[in-house]
Amino acid sequence: MKKKIISVCFAAMLVMGLTITAEFPTNANESRPMLDGSYLTCEDESTGIAGALTRGADLQTGYSKLRELGPGKIYAGGTTIAQHDVESVKVSVIVERAKDADDYWHYVDSWQKENKNTYTVSTSKMLEVEPDWYYRVRCTHSAGNDMSSSATDGLYID
Numbered sequence: 346m347k348k349k350i351i352s353v354c355f356a357a358m359l360v361m362g363l364t365i366t367a368e369f370p371t372n373a374n375e376s377r378p379m380l381d382g383s384y385l386t387c388e389d390e391s392t393g394i395a396g397a398l399t400r401g402a403d404l405q406t407g408y409s410k411l412r413e414l415g416p417g418k419i420y421a422g423g424t425t426i427a428q429h430d431v432e433s434v435k436v437s438v439i440v441e442r443a444k445d446a447d448d449y450w451h452y453v454d455s456w457q458k459e460n461k462n463t464y465t466v467s468t469s470k471m472l473e474v475e476p477d478w479y480y481r482v483r484c485t486h487s488a489g490n491d492m493s494s495s496a497t498d499g500l501y502i503d
Contacts, residue, residue: 378445380443380447380448380449380450380479380499381449381450382496383450383481383496383497383498383499384498384499385443385445385479385498385499385501386498386499386500386501387500387501388498388500389412389413389500390410390411390412390413390500391410391411391412391481391497391498391499391500392408392409392410392411392497393408393409393410393482393483393484393495393496393497393498394406394407394408394495395407395408395484395486395493395494395495396493396494396495401489401490401491402428402489402491403427403428403429403431403488403489403490403491404425404426404427404428404486404487404488404489404491404492404493405426405427405428405488406425406426406486407423407424407425407426407436407484407486407493407494407495408423408424408484408495409422409423409438409482409483409484409495409496409497410422410423410424410469410482410497411480411481411482411497411500413500413502413503414471416476416502416503417473417474417475417476417502417503418471418472418473418474419440419471419472419474419480419500419502420469420470420471420472421438421440421454421469421470421472421480421482422438422467422468422469422470422482423436423437423438423467423468423469423482423484423486423495424436424465424466424467425465425466425467425484425486425487425488426464426465426488427463427464427465427488427489428464428488429464430462430463430464431462431463431464431488431489432461432462432489433459433460433461433487433488433489434459434460434463434464434465434466434487434488434489435457435458435459435460435466435485435486435487435488436457436458436466436467436468436484436485436486436487437455437456437457437484437485438455438456438457438468438469438470438482438483438484439452439454439455439482439483439484440453440454440455440472440480440481440482441453441480441481441482441483442474442475442478442479442480442481443478443479443481443499444478444479445479450481453472453474453480454470454472456468456470464488474502476502476503477502477503478501478502479499479500479501479502480499480500480502481496481497481498481499481500482496482497483495483496483497484496
């Protein structure tokens with residue numbers, strides 16, 4: 346009888362505990378603005394990582410990078426890393442901007458870099474940009490016959 350009462354008390358406490366914790370808000374339900382797969386944030390920097398390949402033996406990973414350096418100045422770039430030395434490893438970098446109410450990203454600048462007979466390539470630039478916009482960096486990464494892409498979140502630049 347005593348064990349039954351203890352079991353019922355523990356079950357009641359468990360149900361009450363679950364009910365109370367269900368009342369607390371979580372960040373998962375928080376809605377953040379997003380445009381074409383990039384969250385619009387007020388952070389200082391953002392890094393995008395290339396998605397997983399469905400097949401391929403040459404490309405290991407790729408990164409896109411965006412950092413606010415100060416009012417109206419950003420650092421933008423990308424890196425591609427192969428699994429091994431390949432004939433050609435490339436990264437193409439595209440900088441884009443958007444306003445809060447925009448439906449798409451607007452082109453700002455782009456460049457690319459290729460290295461031959463190696464496993465890595467990296468490129469970056471410091472750009473002076475118009476303030477009061479969100480900026481993001483998209484990169485296309487290729488190594489040998491493999492290709493993937495990455496994108497940063499959109500950073501608000503003062």
